[in-house]
Amino acid sequence: MLGRTQYAGAFLLIGPALGWLAAARACLADPCGALGRGLLTSAFAPVIGLERLWHLDAMEDVGFALLTGGRRCSSRHTVGGWRRHLGWHEVDAFCHRTSPWHHVRGATALVSYDEHTIPRWTRKFRIRKGYVTTRNKYMRCEKLFCAYDLLSGRYLAVRATPGDWGLSDLAVPLVRQTLARGRPAYLHALFDAGAGPSDAAVMALWDLVEQEHPRLDVTLRACRYPHRVRQWKALPSGLFVSYPEPGRYVGAPPKEIRLAETETVLQADGAGRAVRTVVCREVVPGPKKDRWHPLFTTGLVGPDEVLGLFRTRQRHEQAYRVGVYDEALDAVPCGYDKQSPDPQRPRFHRGPLQMIGWLVALVYNAVADLAAGLTGDWAGSHVRTLRRMVFNRPGTVYETPTALLVQLDPFAGQEALVPVVDAFNDKRHRLPWLENRQVVISLTPRGPARSGP
């Protein structure tokens, strides 16, 4: 017997992790020999809930050590050093190689593009500032821009930038990347208002739609500039069609939204251009003002369907929330170079920020894949739920000359794991850092059910 572990269930993710490790070895230089430990530790830390890198100092779990490529847990200095020296071009290659484009290849895809802002509190380095919506202030930050497939619920790509970049800077490149690498039969791209702060930014997207016609459509929330809102509010009431919506709770009176379809003339390069606009007026009872949600779209579907499509973008925002609270997404290494000679103008290193941000996304995808294979209603479960129910389960690790046996202690509901465990064992994963032993996961049978009272 090798020992006891608190993370026996996390071995179920060793298959995807081995795939990421193989891709990383093909893409990343490894001058110090820390790639394996660094990557596996960075990948399994969000799985088991290791929020900060220095928490490794107190980690003495033999199971976590085996998961991360050795018999002892690696030092935070080893992992941190590996992270800090990741080159952006190597990380880009790794991201391209591990992106799950098969979810959209040849299919009708609904992809959301949005930014996630990571606030920074450094006083030494004058890094670029951006607007942090959750704090409602303009502060130092860095950003991750992600493409998220709304139909499968998986991240597709990520790009790290300094804090002063906006979604409008990357909207066209990200859509081009999805079209080129994902090769969907049809793509409907959804953007928040950050993609269209100016008429020129909106027109760039519309030009792309014309180039890629008919396999691309774009819908983005329009910025509510006062002069535009005045135009939309001045629309004749006959244009609006009322739709009832469920109330805030069971038994509550239904809400009312009114949808109208119009065209908004955008000015770009001195020429006007009419853009199809779906204006959603959310009627608020009482003294409060009604809420207006205008959407620019190139789609040909009805206004209510455009609104329904756009509302699925909430899944992307939810994925960010899961990343922040369940996978410590905001604890990714900083992108500014702490070795910069001039703290007033620090260099930007995209590699570490993008690599760990993408690993968090890969873990999110792998956990979603695992949840889909469990028996019962587990699809769509959050990372924290699966960590509590599956990954952070105590167990015993046995080592034989040919295999590493991981036996989970019995727990209620372990029957849901049976198909996943069988599929895992069928794949015969082997650990290169453990003399190529095969990993076998076992469940401890529970005794016969007790008779009732």
Next chain:
Amino acid sequence: MVTATDPFVPWLAQAGLAADRLPPEQAALLRAAFRFRQRCGDDYYSTRLLSHFLLHCDSGIKVAQVARLLGVSRPTASRQQGLSSKQAIQQAHHRMDGRPYGKLLPRYAGPIAHFLLTHPDATRADLIDFIGHTFGVRVSRVAVYHFLKRFGLDHVPAHAPAAPAVPSAATPGALPAAALPAPALAPPFCSAARSTPAPSC
């Protein structure tokens, strides 16, 4: 109509029968028997039922040909002649009675390893009993042998240290790997010599 790619033809050929020379009644009968075999498989019960039918339906097919069609020996097919249907089913039940029917799945390896560690003097029969009680399957000694060999469980030391009881959920942390002395890191199942020139970490 019989075509060249029809798997029915080779099935007849391995029994020494030519499809184009069979009388229509025999051809129809054997076609139905072939479909039965394809649908129900070639397990003992299906073979026994089919042989009993073919031997007693007065189709004119010789006993040796029936034996070759079903993959049984000529004396066996001959012994089955003249039995009533009740006797045939009783014989089948008697033959299969007590046979192992279970399959050892890889996910059984952990509890089996735990059993071997906590019962170093257990015989194979004890292990088979443990498997039967724990997983509800009855397996053969050969299957157990192959299973133990596949997962390296066949080298149980004579006095293996007993595995500790499962700790309570309140036990914080796991066995500190860094605090383990060197011999403790070497598991009891490991062979004496290391298979790599250097430690893996």
